[in-house]
Amino acid sequence: MEHFTFTNAVVVDPEGGTQETGSLTVENGVITAVNAEQPTGNVVDCNGKYLAPGIVDIGVKVSEPGERHKESFQSAGRAAAAGGVTTMVTRPDTLPAIDTPEVLEFVSRRALIDSPVRVLPMAALTKGRDGREMTEIGFLQDAGAVAFTDCDRVVSDTKVYTRALTYARSLNALVISHIQEPILSEGAAVTSGKFAALKGLPAVSPMAERMGLDRDIAMIEMTGAKLHIDQITTARALPALERAKNNGLDITAGVSIHHLTLNELDVADYRTFFKVKPPLRSEDDRLAVIDALRHGLIDIISSMHTPQDEESKRLPFEQAASGAVALETLLPAAMRLVHSDGIDMPTLFRALSLNPSKRLGLETGRIAVGAPADLVLFDASAPFVMNRERLLSKSKNTPFDGARMQGKVLATFVGGTQVYGDH
């Protein structure tokens, strides 16, 4: 195995909350020294660039099985490597849904063969993700499922949900939920407000998120289950989340990079690449969520990578599919939070790498002796104009096409092996 030392790097340590110039030694795929007196093995001079724990991205859609023309493990894995994502935690909203150990094993096998980065699959919470019957949570866990989620579908039958949560608790399984109140949200393409009224688009009140969150908080208070909320995107939901955390419930919350860096006005003239689920929010909401991220109320940032082909997006806004690809744009977009919104680098990587690792019980996400050498080396300020045709994802549905961005991944390492970059 390789043995090398990164020198002259600004090492971002989300656990210690520091970013200091120093060195990092890697042997046999793990970090063996931080700021060793003498570099050992091959020396990699980082020229003062940032070195941080690789991103652990919860909620990546790889369209296998079912829609390989949109994204495969190979294309998603390469995109992830190019984006500094060292672990993809994949979604089960495939065709068919990943709801049996057999399908899960197929996915794991495909991932192992084709993906240069780590893949940890999630499985559906209910069979077919249709909210009627829980999946074989135990078998799925044995087969490697790291969390259970019906993705953007809400289990609206509270009896089914109670049982699934109670059963999941007995296995200490993490459940991930989407909290947008489904009936109020049905058919909505944007968030209600002046913009929605001007554009004449079907809209949902941001309060739909609060309603769903309140319900889920009651559900875990009742069942004692371990819950992660996939995305909290509105100011009105934050006090409820804070209360639940203060009351000692086992709850964490995520947000997508799009809700942190874009707002509803970006949809502009019906640009369907900006149609995501839940819909983009007001600027006030965006700022409130950034603030919650800064204070640790929001735990995790994810890409919510959702590949869609041209045909599903080249439609009137109401009919167009939701979702955006983001594995490769996650880090440069997150740099906007550093450059413009006052988020510091350790705080950012706490949400990108450390917290998702901790929530899933992984060793990654840390700069510590003995931790896996999953690392990303990047230039935080290198400017570029995003060109969607150059994405490695099979689908090119990014809202950042043509955007001026800063922050380039120079190299990505998974378990000490370089999976991207020239170094």
Add this chain to the structure above:
Amino acid sequence: MTFRAKHLLGIEQLSPQDIRSILDLADQYADLNRRGEKRGDVLSGMTQINMFFENSTRTQSSFELAGKRLGADVMNMSMQTSSTKKGETLVDTALTLNAMRPDLLVVRHGSAGAVSLLADKVNCAVLNAGDGKHEHPTQALLDALAIRRAKGRLHRLNIAICGDIAHSRVARSNIILLGKMENRIRLVGPPTLVPSQMSEFGCEIYDNMAEGLKDVDVVMMLRLQKERMDGGFIPSEREFYHRYGLDHEKLSHAKDDAIVMHPGPMNRGVEIDGDVADDINRSVIQEQVEMGVAVRMAVMDLLARNLRETRKTQVMA
């Protein structure tokens, strides 16, 4: 003439000067239309295709007549029975039509933004004849013309738009147009049908007709759009009529010379009383229909001029 746009997709894109130019030309066409010999030739040799993805008799025939009076070859395509039913996407339909080299495309579609999506894919001038709950620009222009002719001006008027604002593209286009021309706009209706965000457009919102109509110059009634409603927005039509249907009693709160408008088709006994609709001293509803043809002639004339201009420069370049 300042109106230089390639398409007419919404009122939002127009400046007050654009609006005045269109209305001035429409005024001339309105006079022309009252003569015996109506046929002009400004669109002669041009092909106009009316694509209506949603049913419409009034608007489609108004566009058809406007095109024919200007000398265009007009074709109506009923999109509800066409290949879109066989799964063809809107963009493919647009490309197919574009290959037939039309000059003017008049489009109505059930989804907001669909017409602008289509306009991006074709080389001809596109007119929005209504897209979902977004805009219906020629309706707002014809309403403006009817108001201007009845009141002698199109600014500093108190205008009440009443009824189903939430589902109405007509309301949206009118709010934008009348706002651009510096009028005071009131929206009157039950809160389930008047989105509160509308106050951000500078409108005053009332849920009581007597207060909402007090001292207004123009009362614009809207049709209850039952086909766009997904569920109960009002308890019943009779309660709606009782509280919001325009009758002479409610109209008495408006100025004595206030005019009554309705984009049609009317539901008599739901949003408007038959006597008010037929009152020749107050109702300009028939005039609106007449102005509809004139405004559409004016818009198509201007778009055709711009199209010729563009093609000329393309040839030279």
